[in-house]
Amino acid sequence: MNRLTKFLEEKIMPFAGKVGQQRHLQAIRDGIILTTPLVIIGSLFLILAFLPIPGYEGFMKNIFGANWSTNLLYPVGATFDLLAIFVAVGVAYRLAERYKMDPLSTAAVSLVSFMLVTPYKIPFTPEGIDKTFDVAGIPLALTGSKGMFVAIVVALLSTEIYRMIVKRNFVIRMPDGVPPAVAKSFASLIPGFVVVITMWILRLILQVTPFENMHNIIGELLGKPLSMLGGSLLGAVIAVIIAQMLWVTGIHGQALVWGIMSPVWLALVDENRLAYTAGEQIPNIVNVQFMDIFYSIGGSGTTLGLALILFFRSQSKQLKQLGKLAVAPALFNINEPIIFGFPMIMNPVMMIPFILVPVVVVTVSYFAMDLGLVAKTAGIMVPWTTPAPIGGFLATGGKISGAVLQLVNVVISAAIYYPFFKMWDKQKLKEEKEFSANRKSA
Incomplete structure (x- = not known):
């Protein structure tokens, strides 16, 4: 145990700290957070459109002569179908902030760059004709989840080019007295022009290659491999192991790992959403909602079971008090009182179940859905603070099996944590008795 603790402290913690402070990863993580409230809003309308109530669908199809199931899906499309646009703006904005540049101008240039590398073609099949044509228009498939990887690459690339021009002082500077908003607009003219020219040339080059556009090349080289790994049981297990190991070194593991995997998992959520609204079989098990709803019950480490044990079974005064403080936040999947109060950080006893429990829970949840015992998540973005079993019920589209799995x-988490909790509780109780005895003798 001491060797493991020393290894984590000397090797893992410094490396993970450097990774966590890497500005591009931080920009991706913080930029993608921009999409979270929007997709949750869209998901609320998705829930309303498909409430699991007998006769609800027929009722919604004829309210005041309108099909309200269709009307309720308009906000869903306005949020989910624009995910890549939000990411292109958000990532560039956050990276520009870290470079101390004008974030709004940089984000605007990033958005223009993303639209510039996106082909304006929509497949159209006229009624009665067995042939598909490409018509001019903005393809929502590429501005939604499928375009997120391109949006990230374009945001980072355009911002770095923008910074390079600004760093060399190739900007138009207005005289003093000019309103700041006007001065910033003119200052962004030359850097923005260089970025647009670069992206335009890149598009022209890709047009004469077999890939045809950036979306195809990024999808083949980056999107498909990451989706295959991130959407698999192996990928989910690796993600939770890394996240938990970072937590025990004192680094917010979920923020770091989720920041890297979110583009993959959000795309898989949207695939499920499209299948769910079309009445088709839901394709993906692993995605953001799978990880948030079935792994993070009580917080990172699936610690709701441990919080309940602390509250009901603690013998030591210290852990009993911790249980009183931790159980209420744990119901809403917040477990900082446990992570820092138990503590889980550098704790040779509790780090074992803290890493083991999520692996077991994710594996059980995966096979429960793979075998058809539990419904897969339906592409509905339920807030991660939603208590169990409500979260599981909503995320699976109103299926009782999702609530039962939670x-x-x-x-499962309580059963695995319990023997380790007993060891720690016994040790703390012994320390309290010794402290009390020493205090009396003094």
């Missing part, structure tokens, strides 16, 4: 995971 409760099963709580029981």
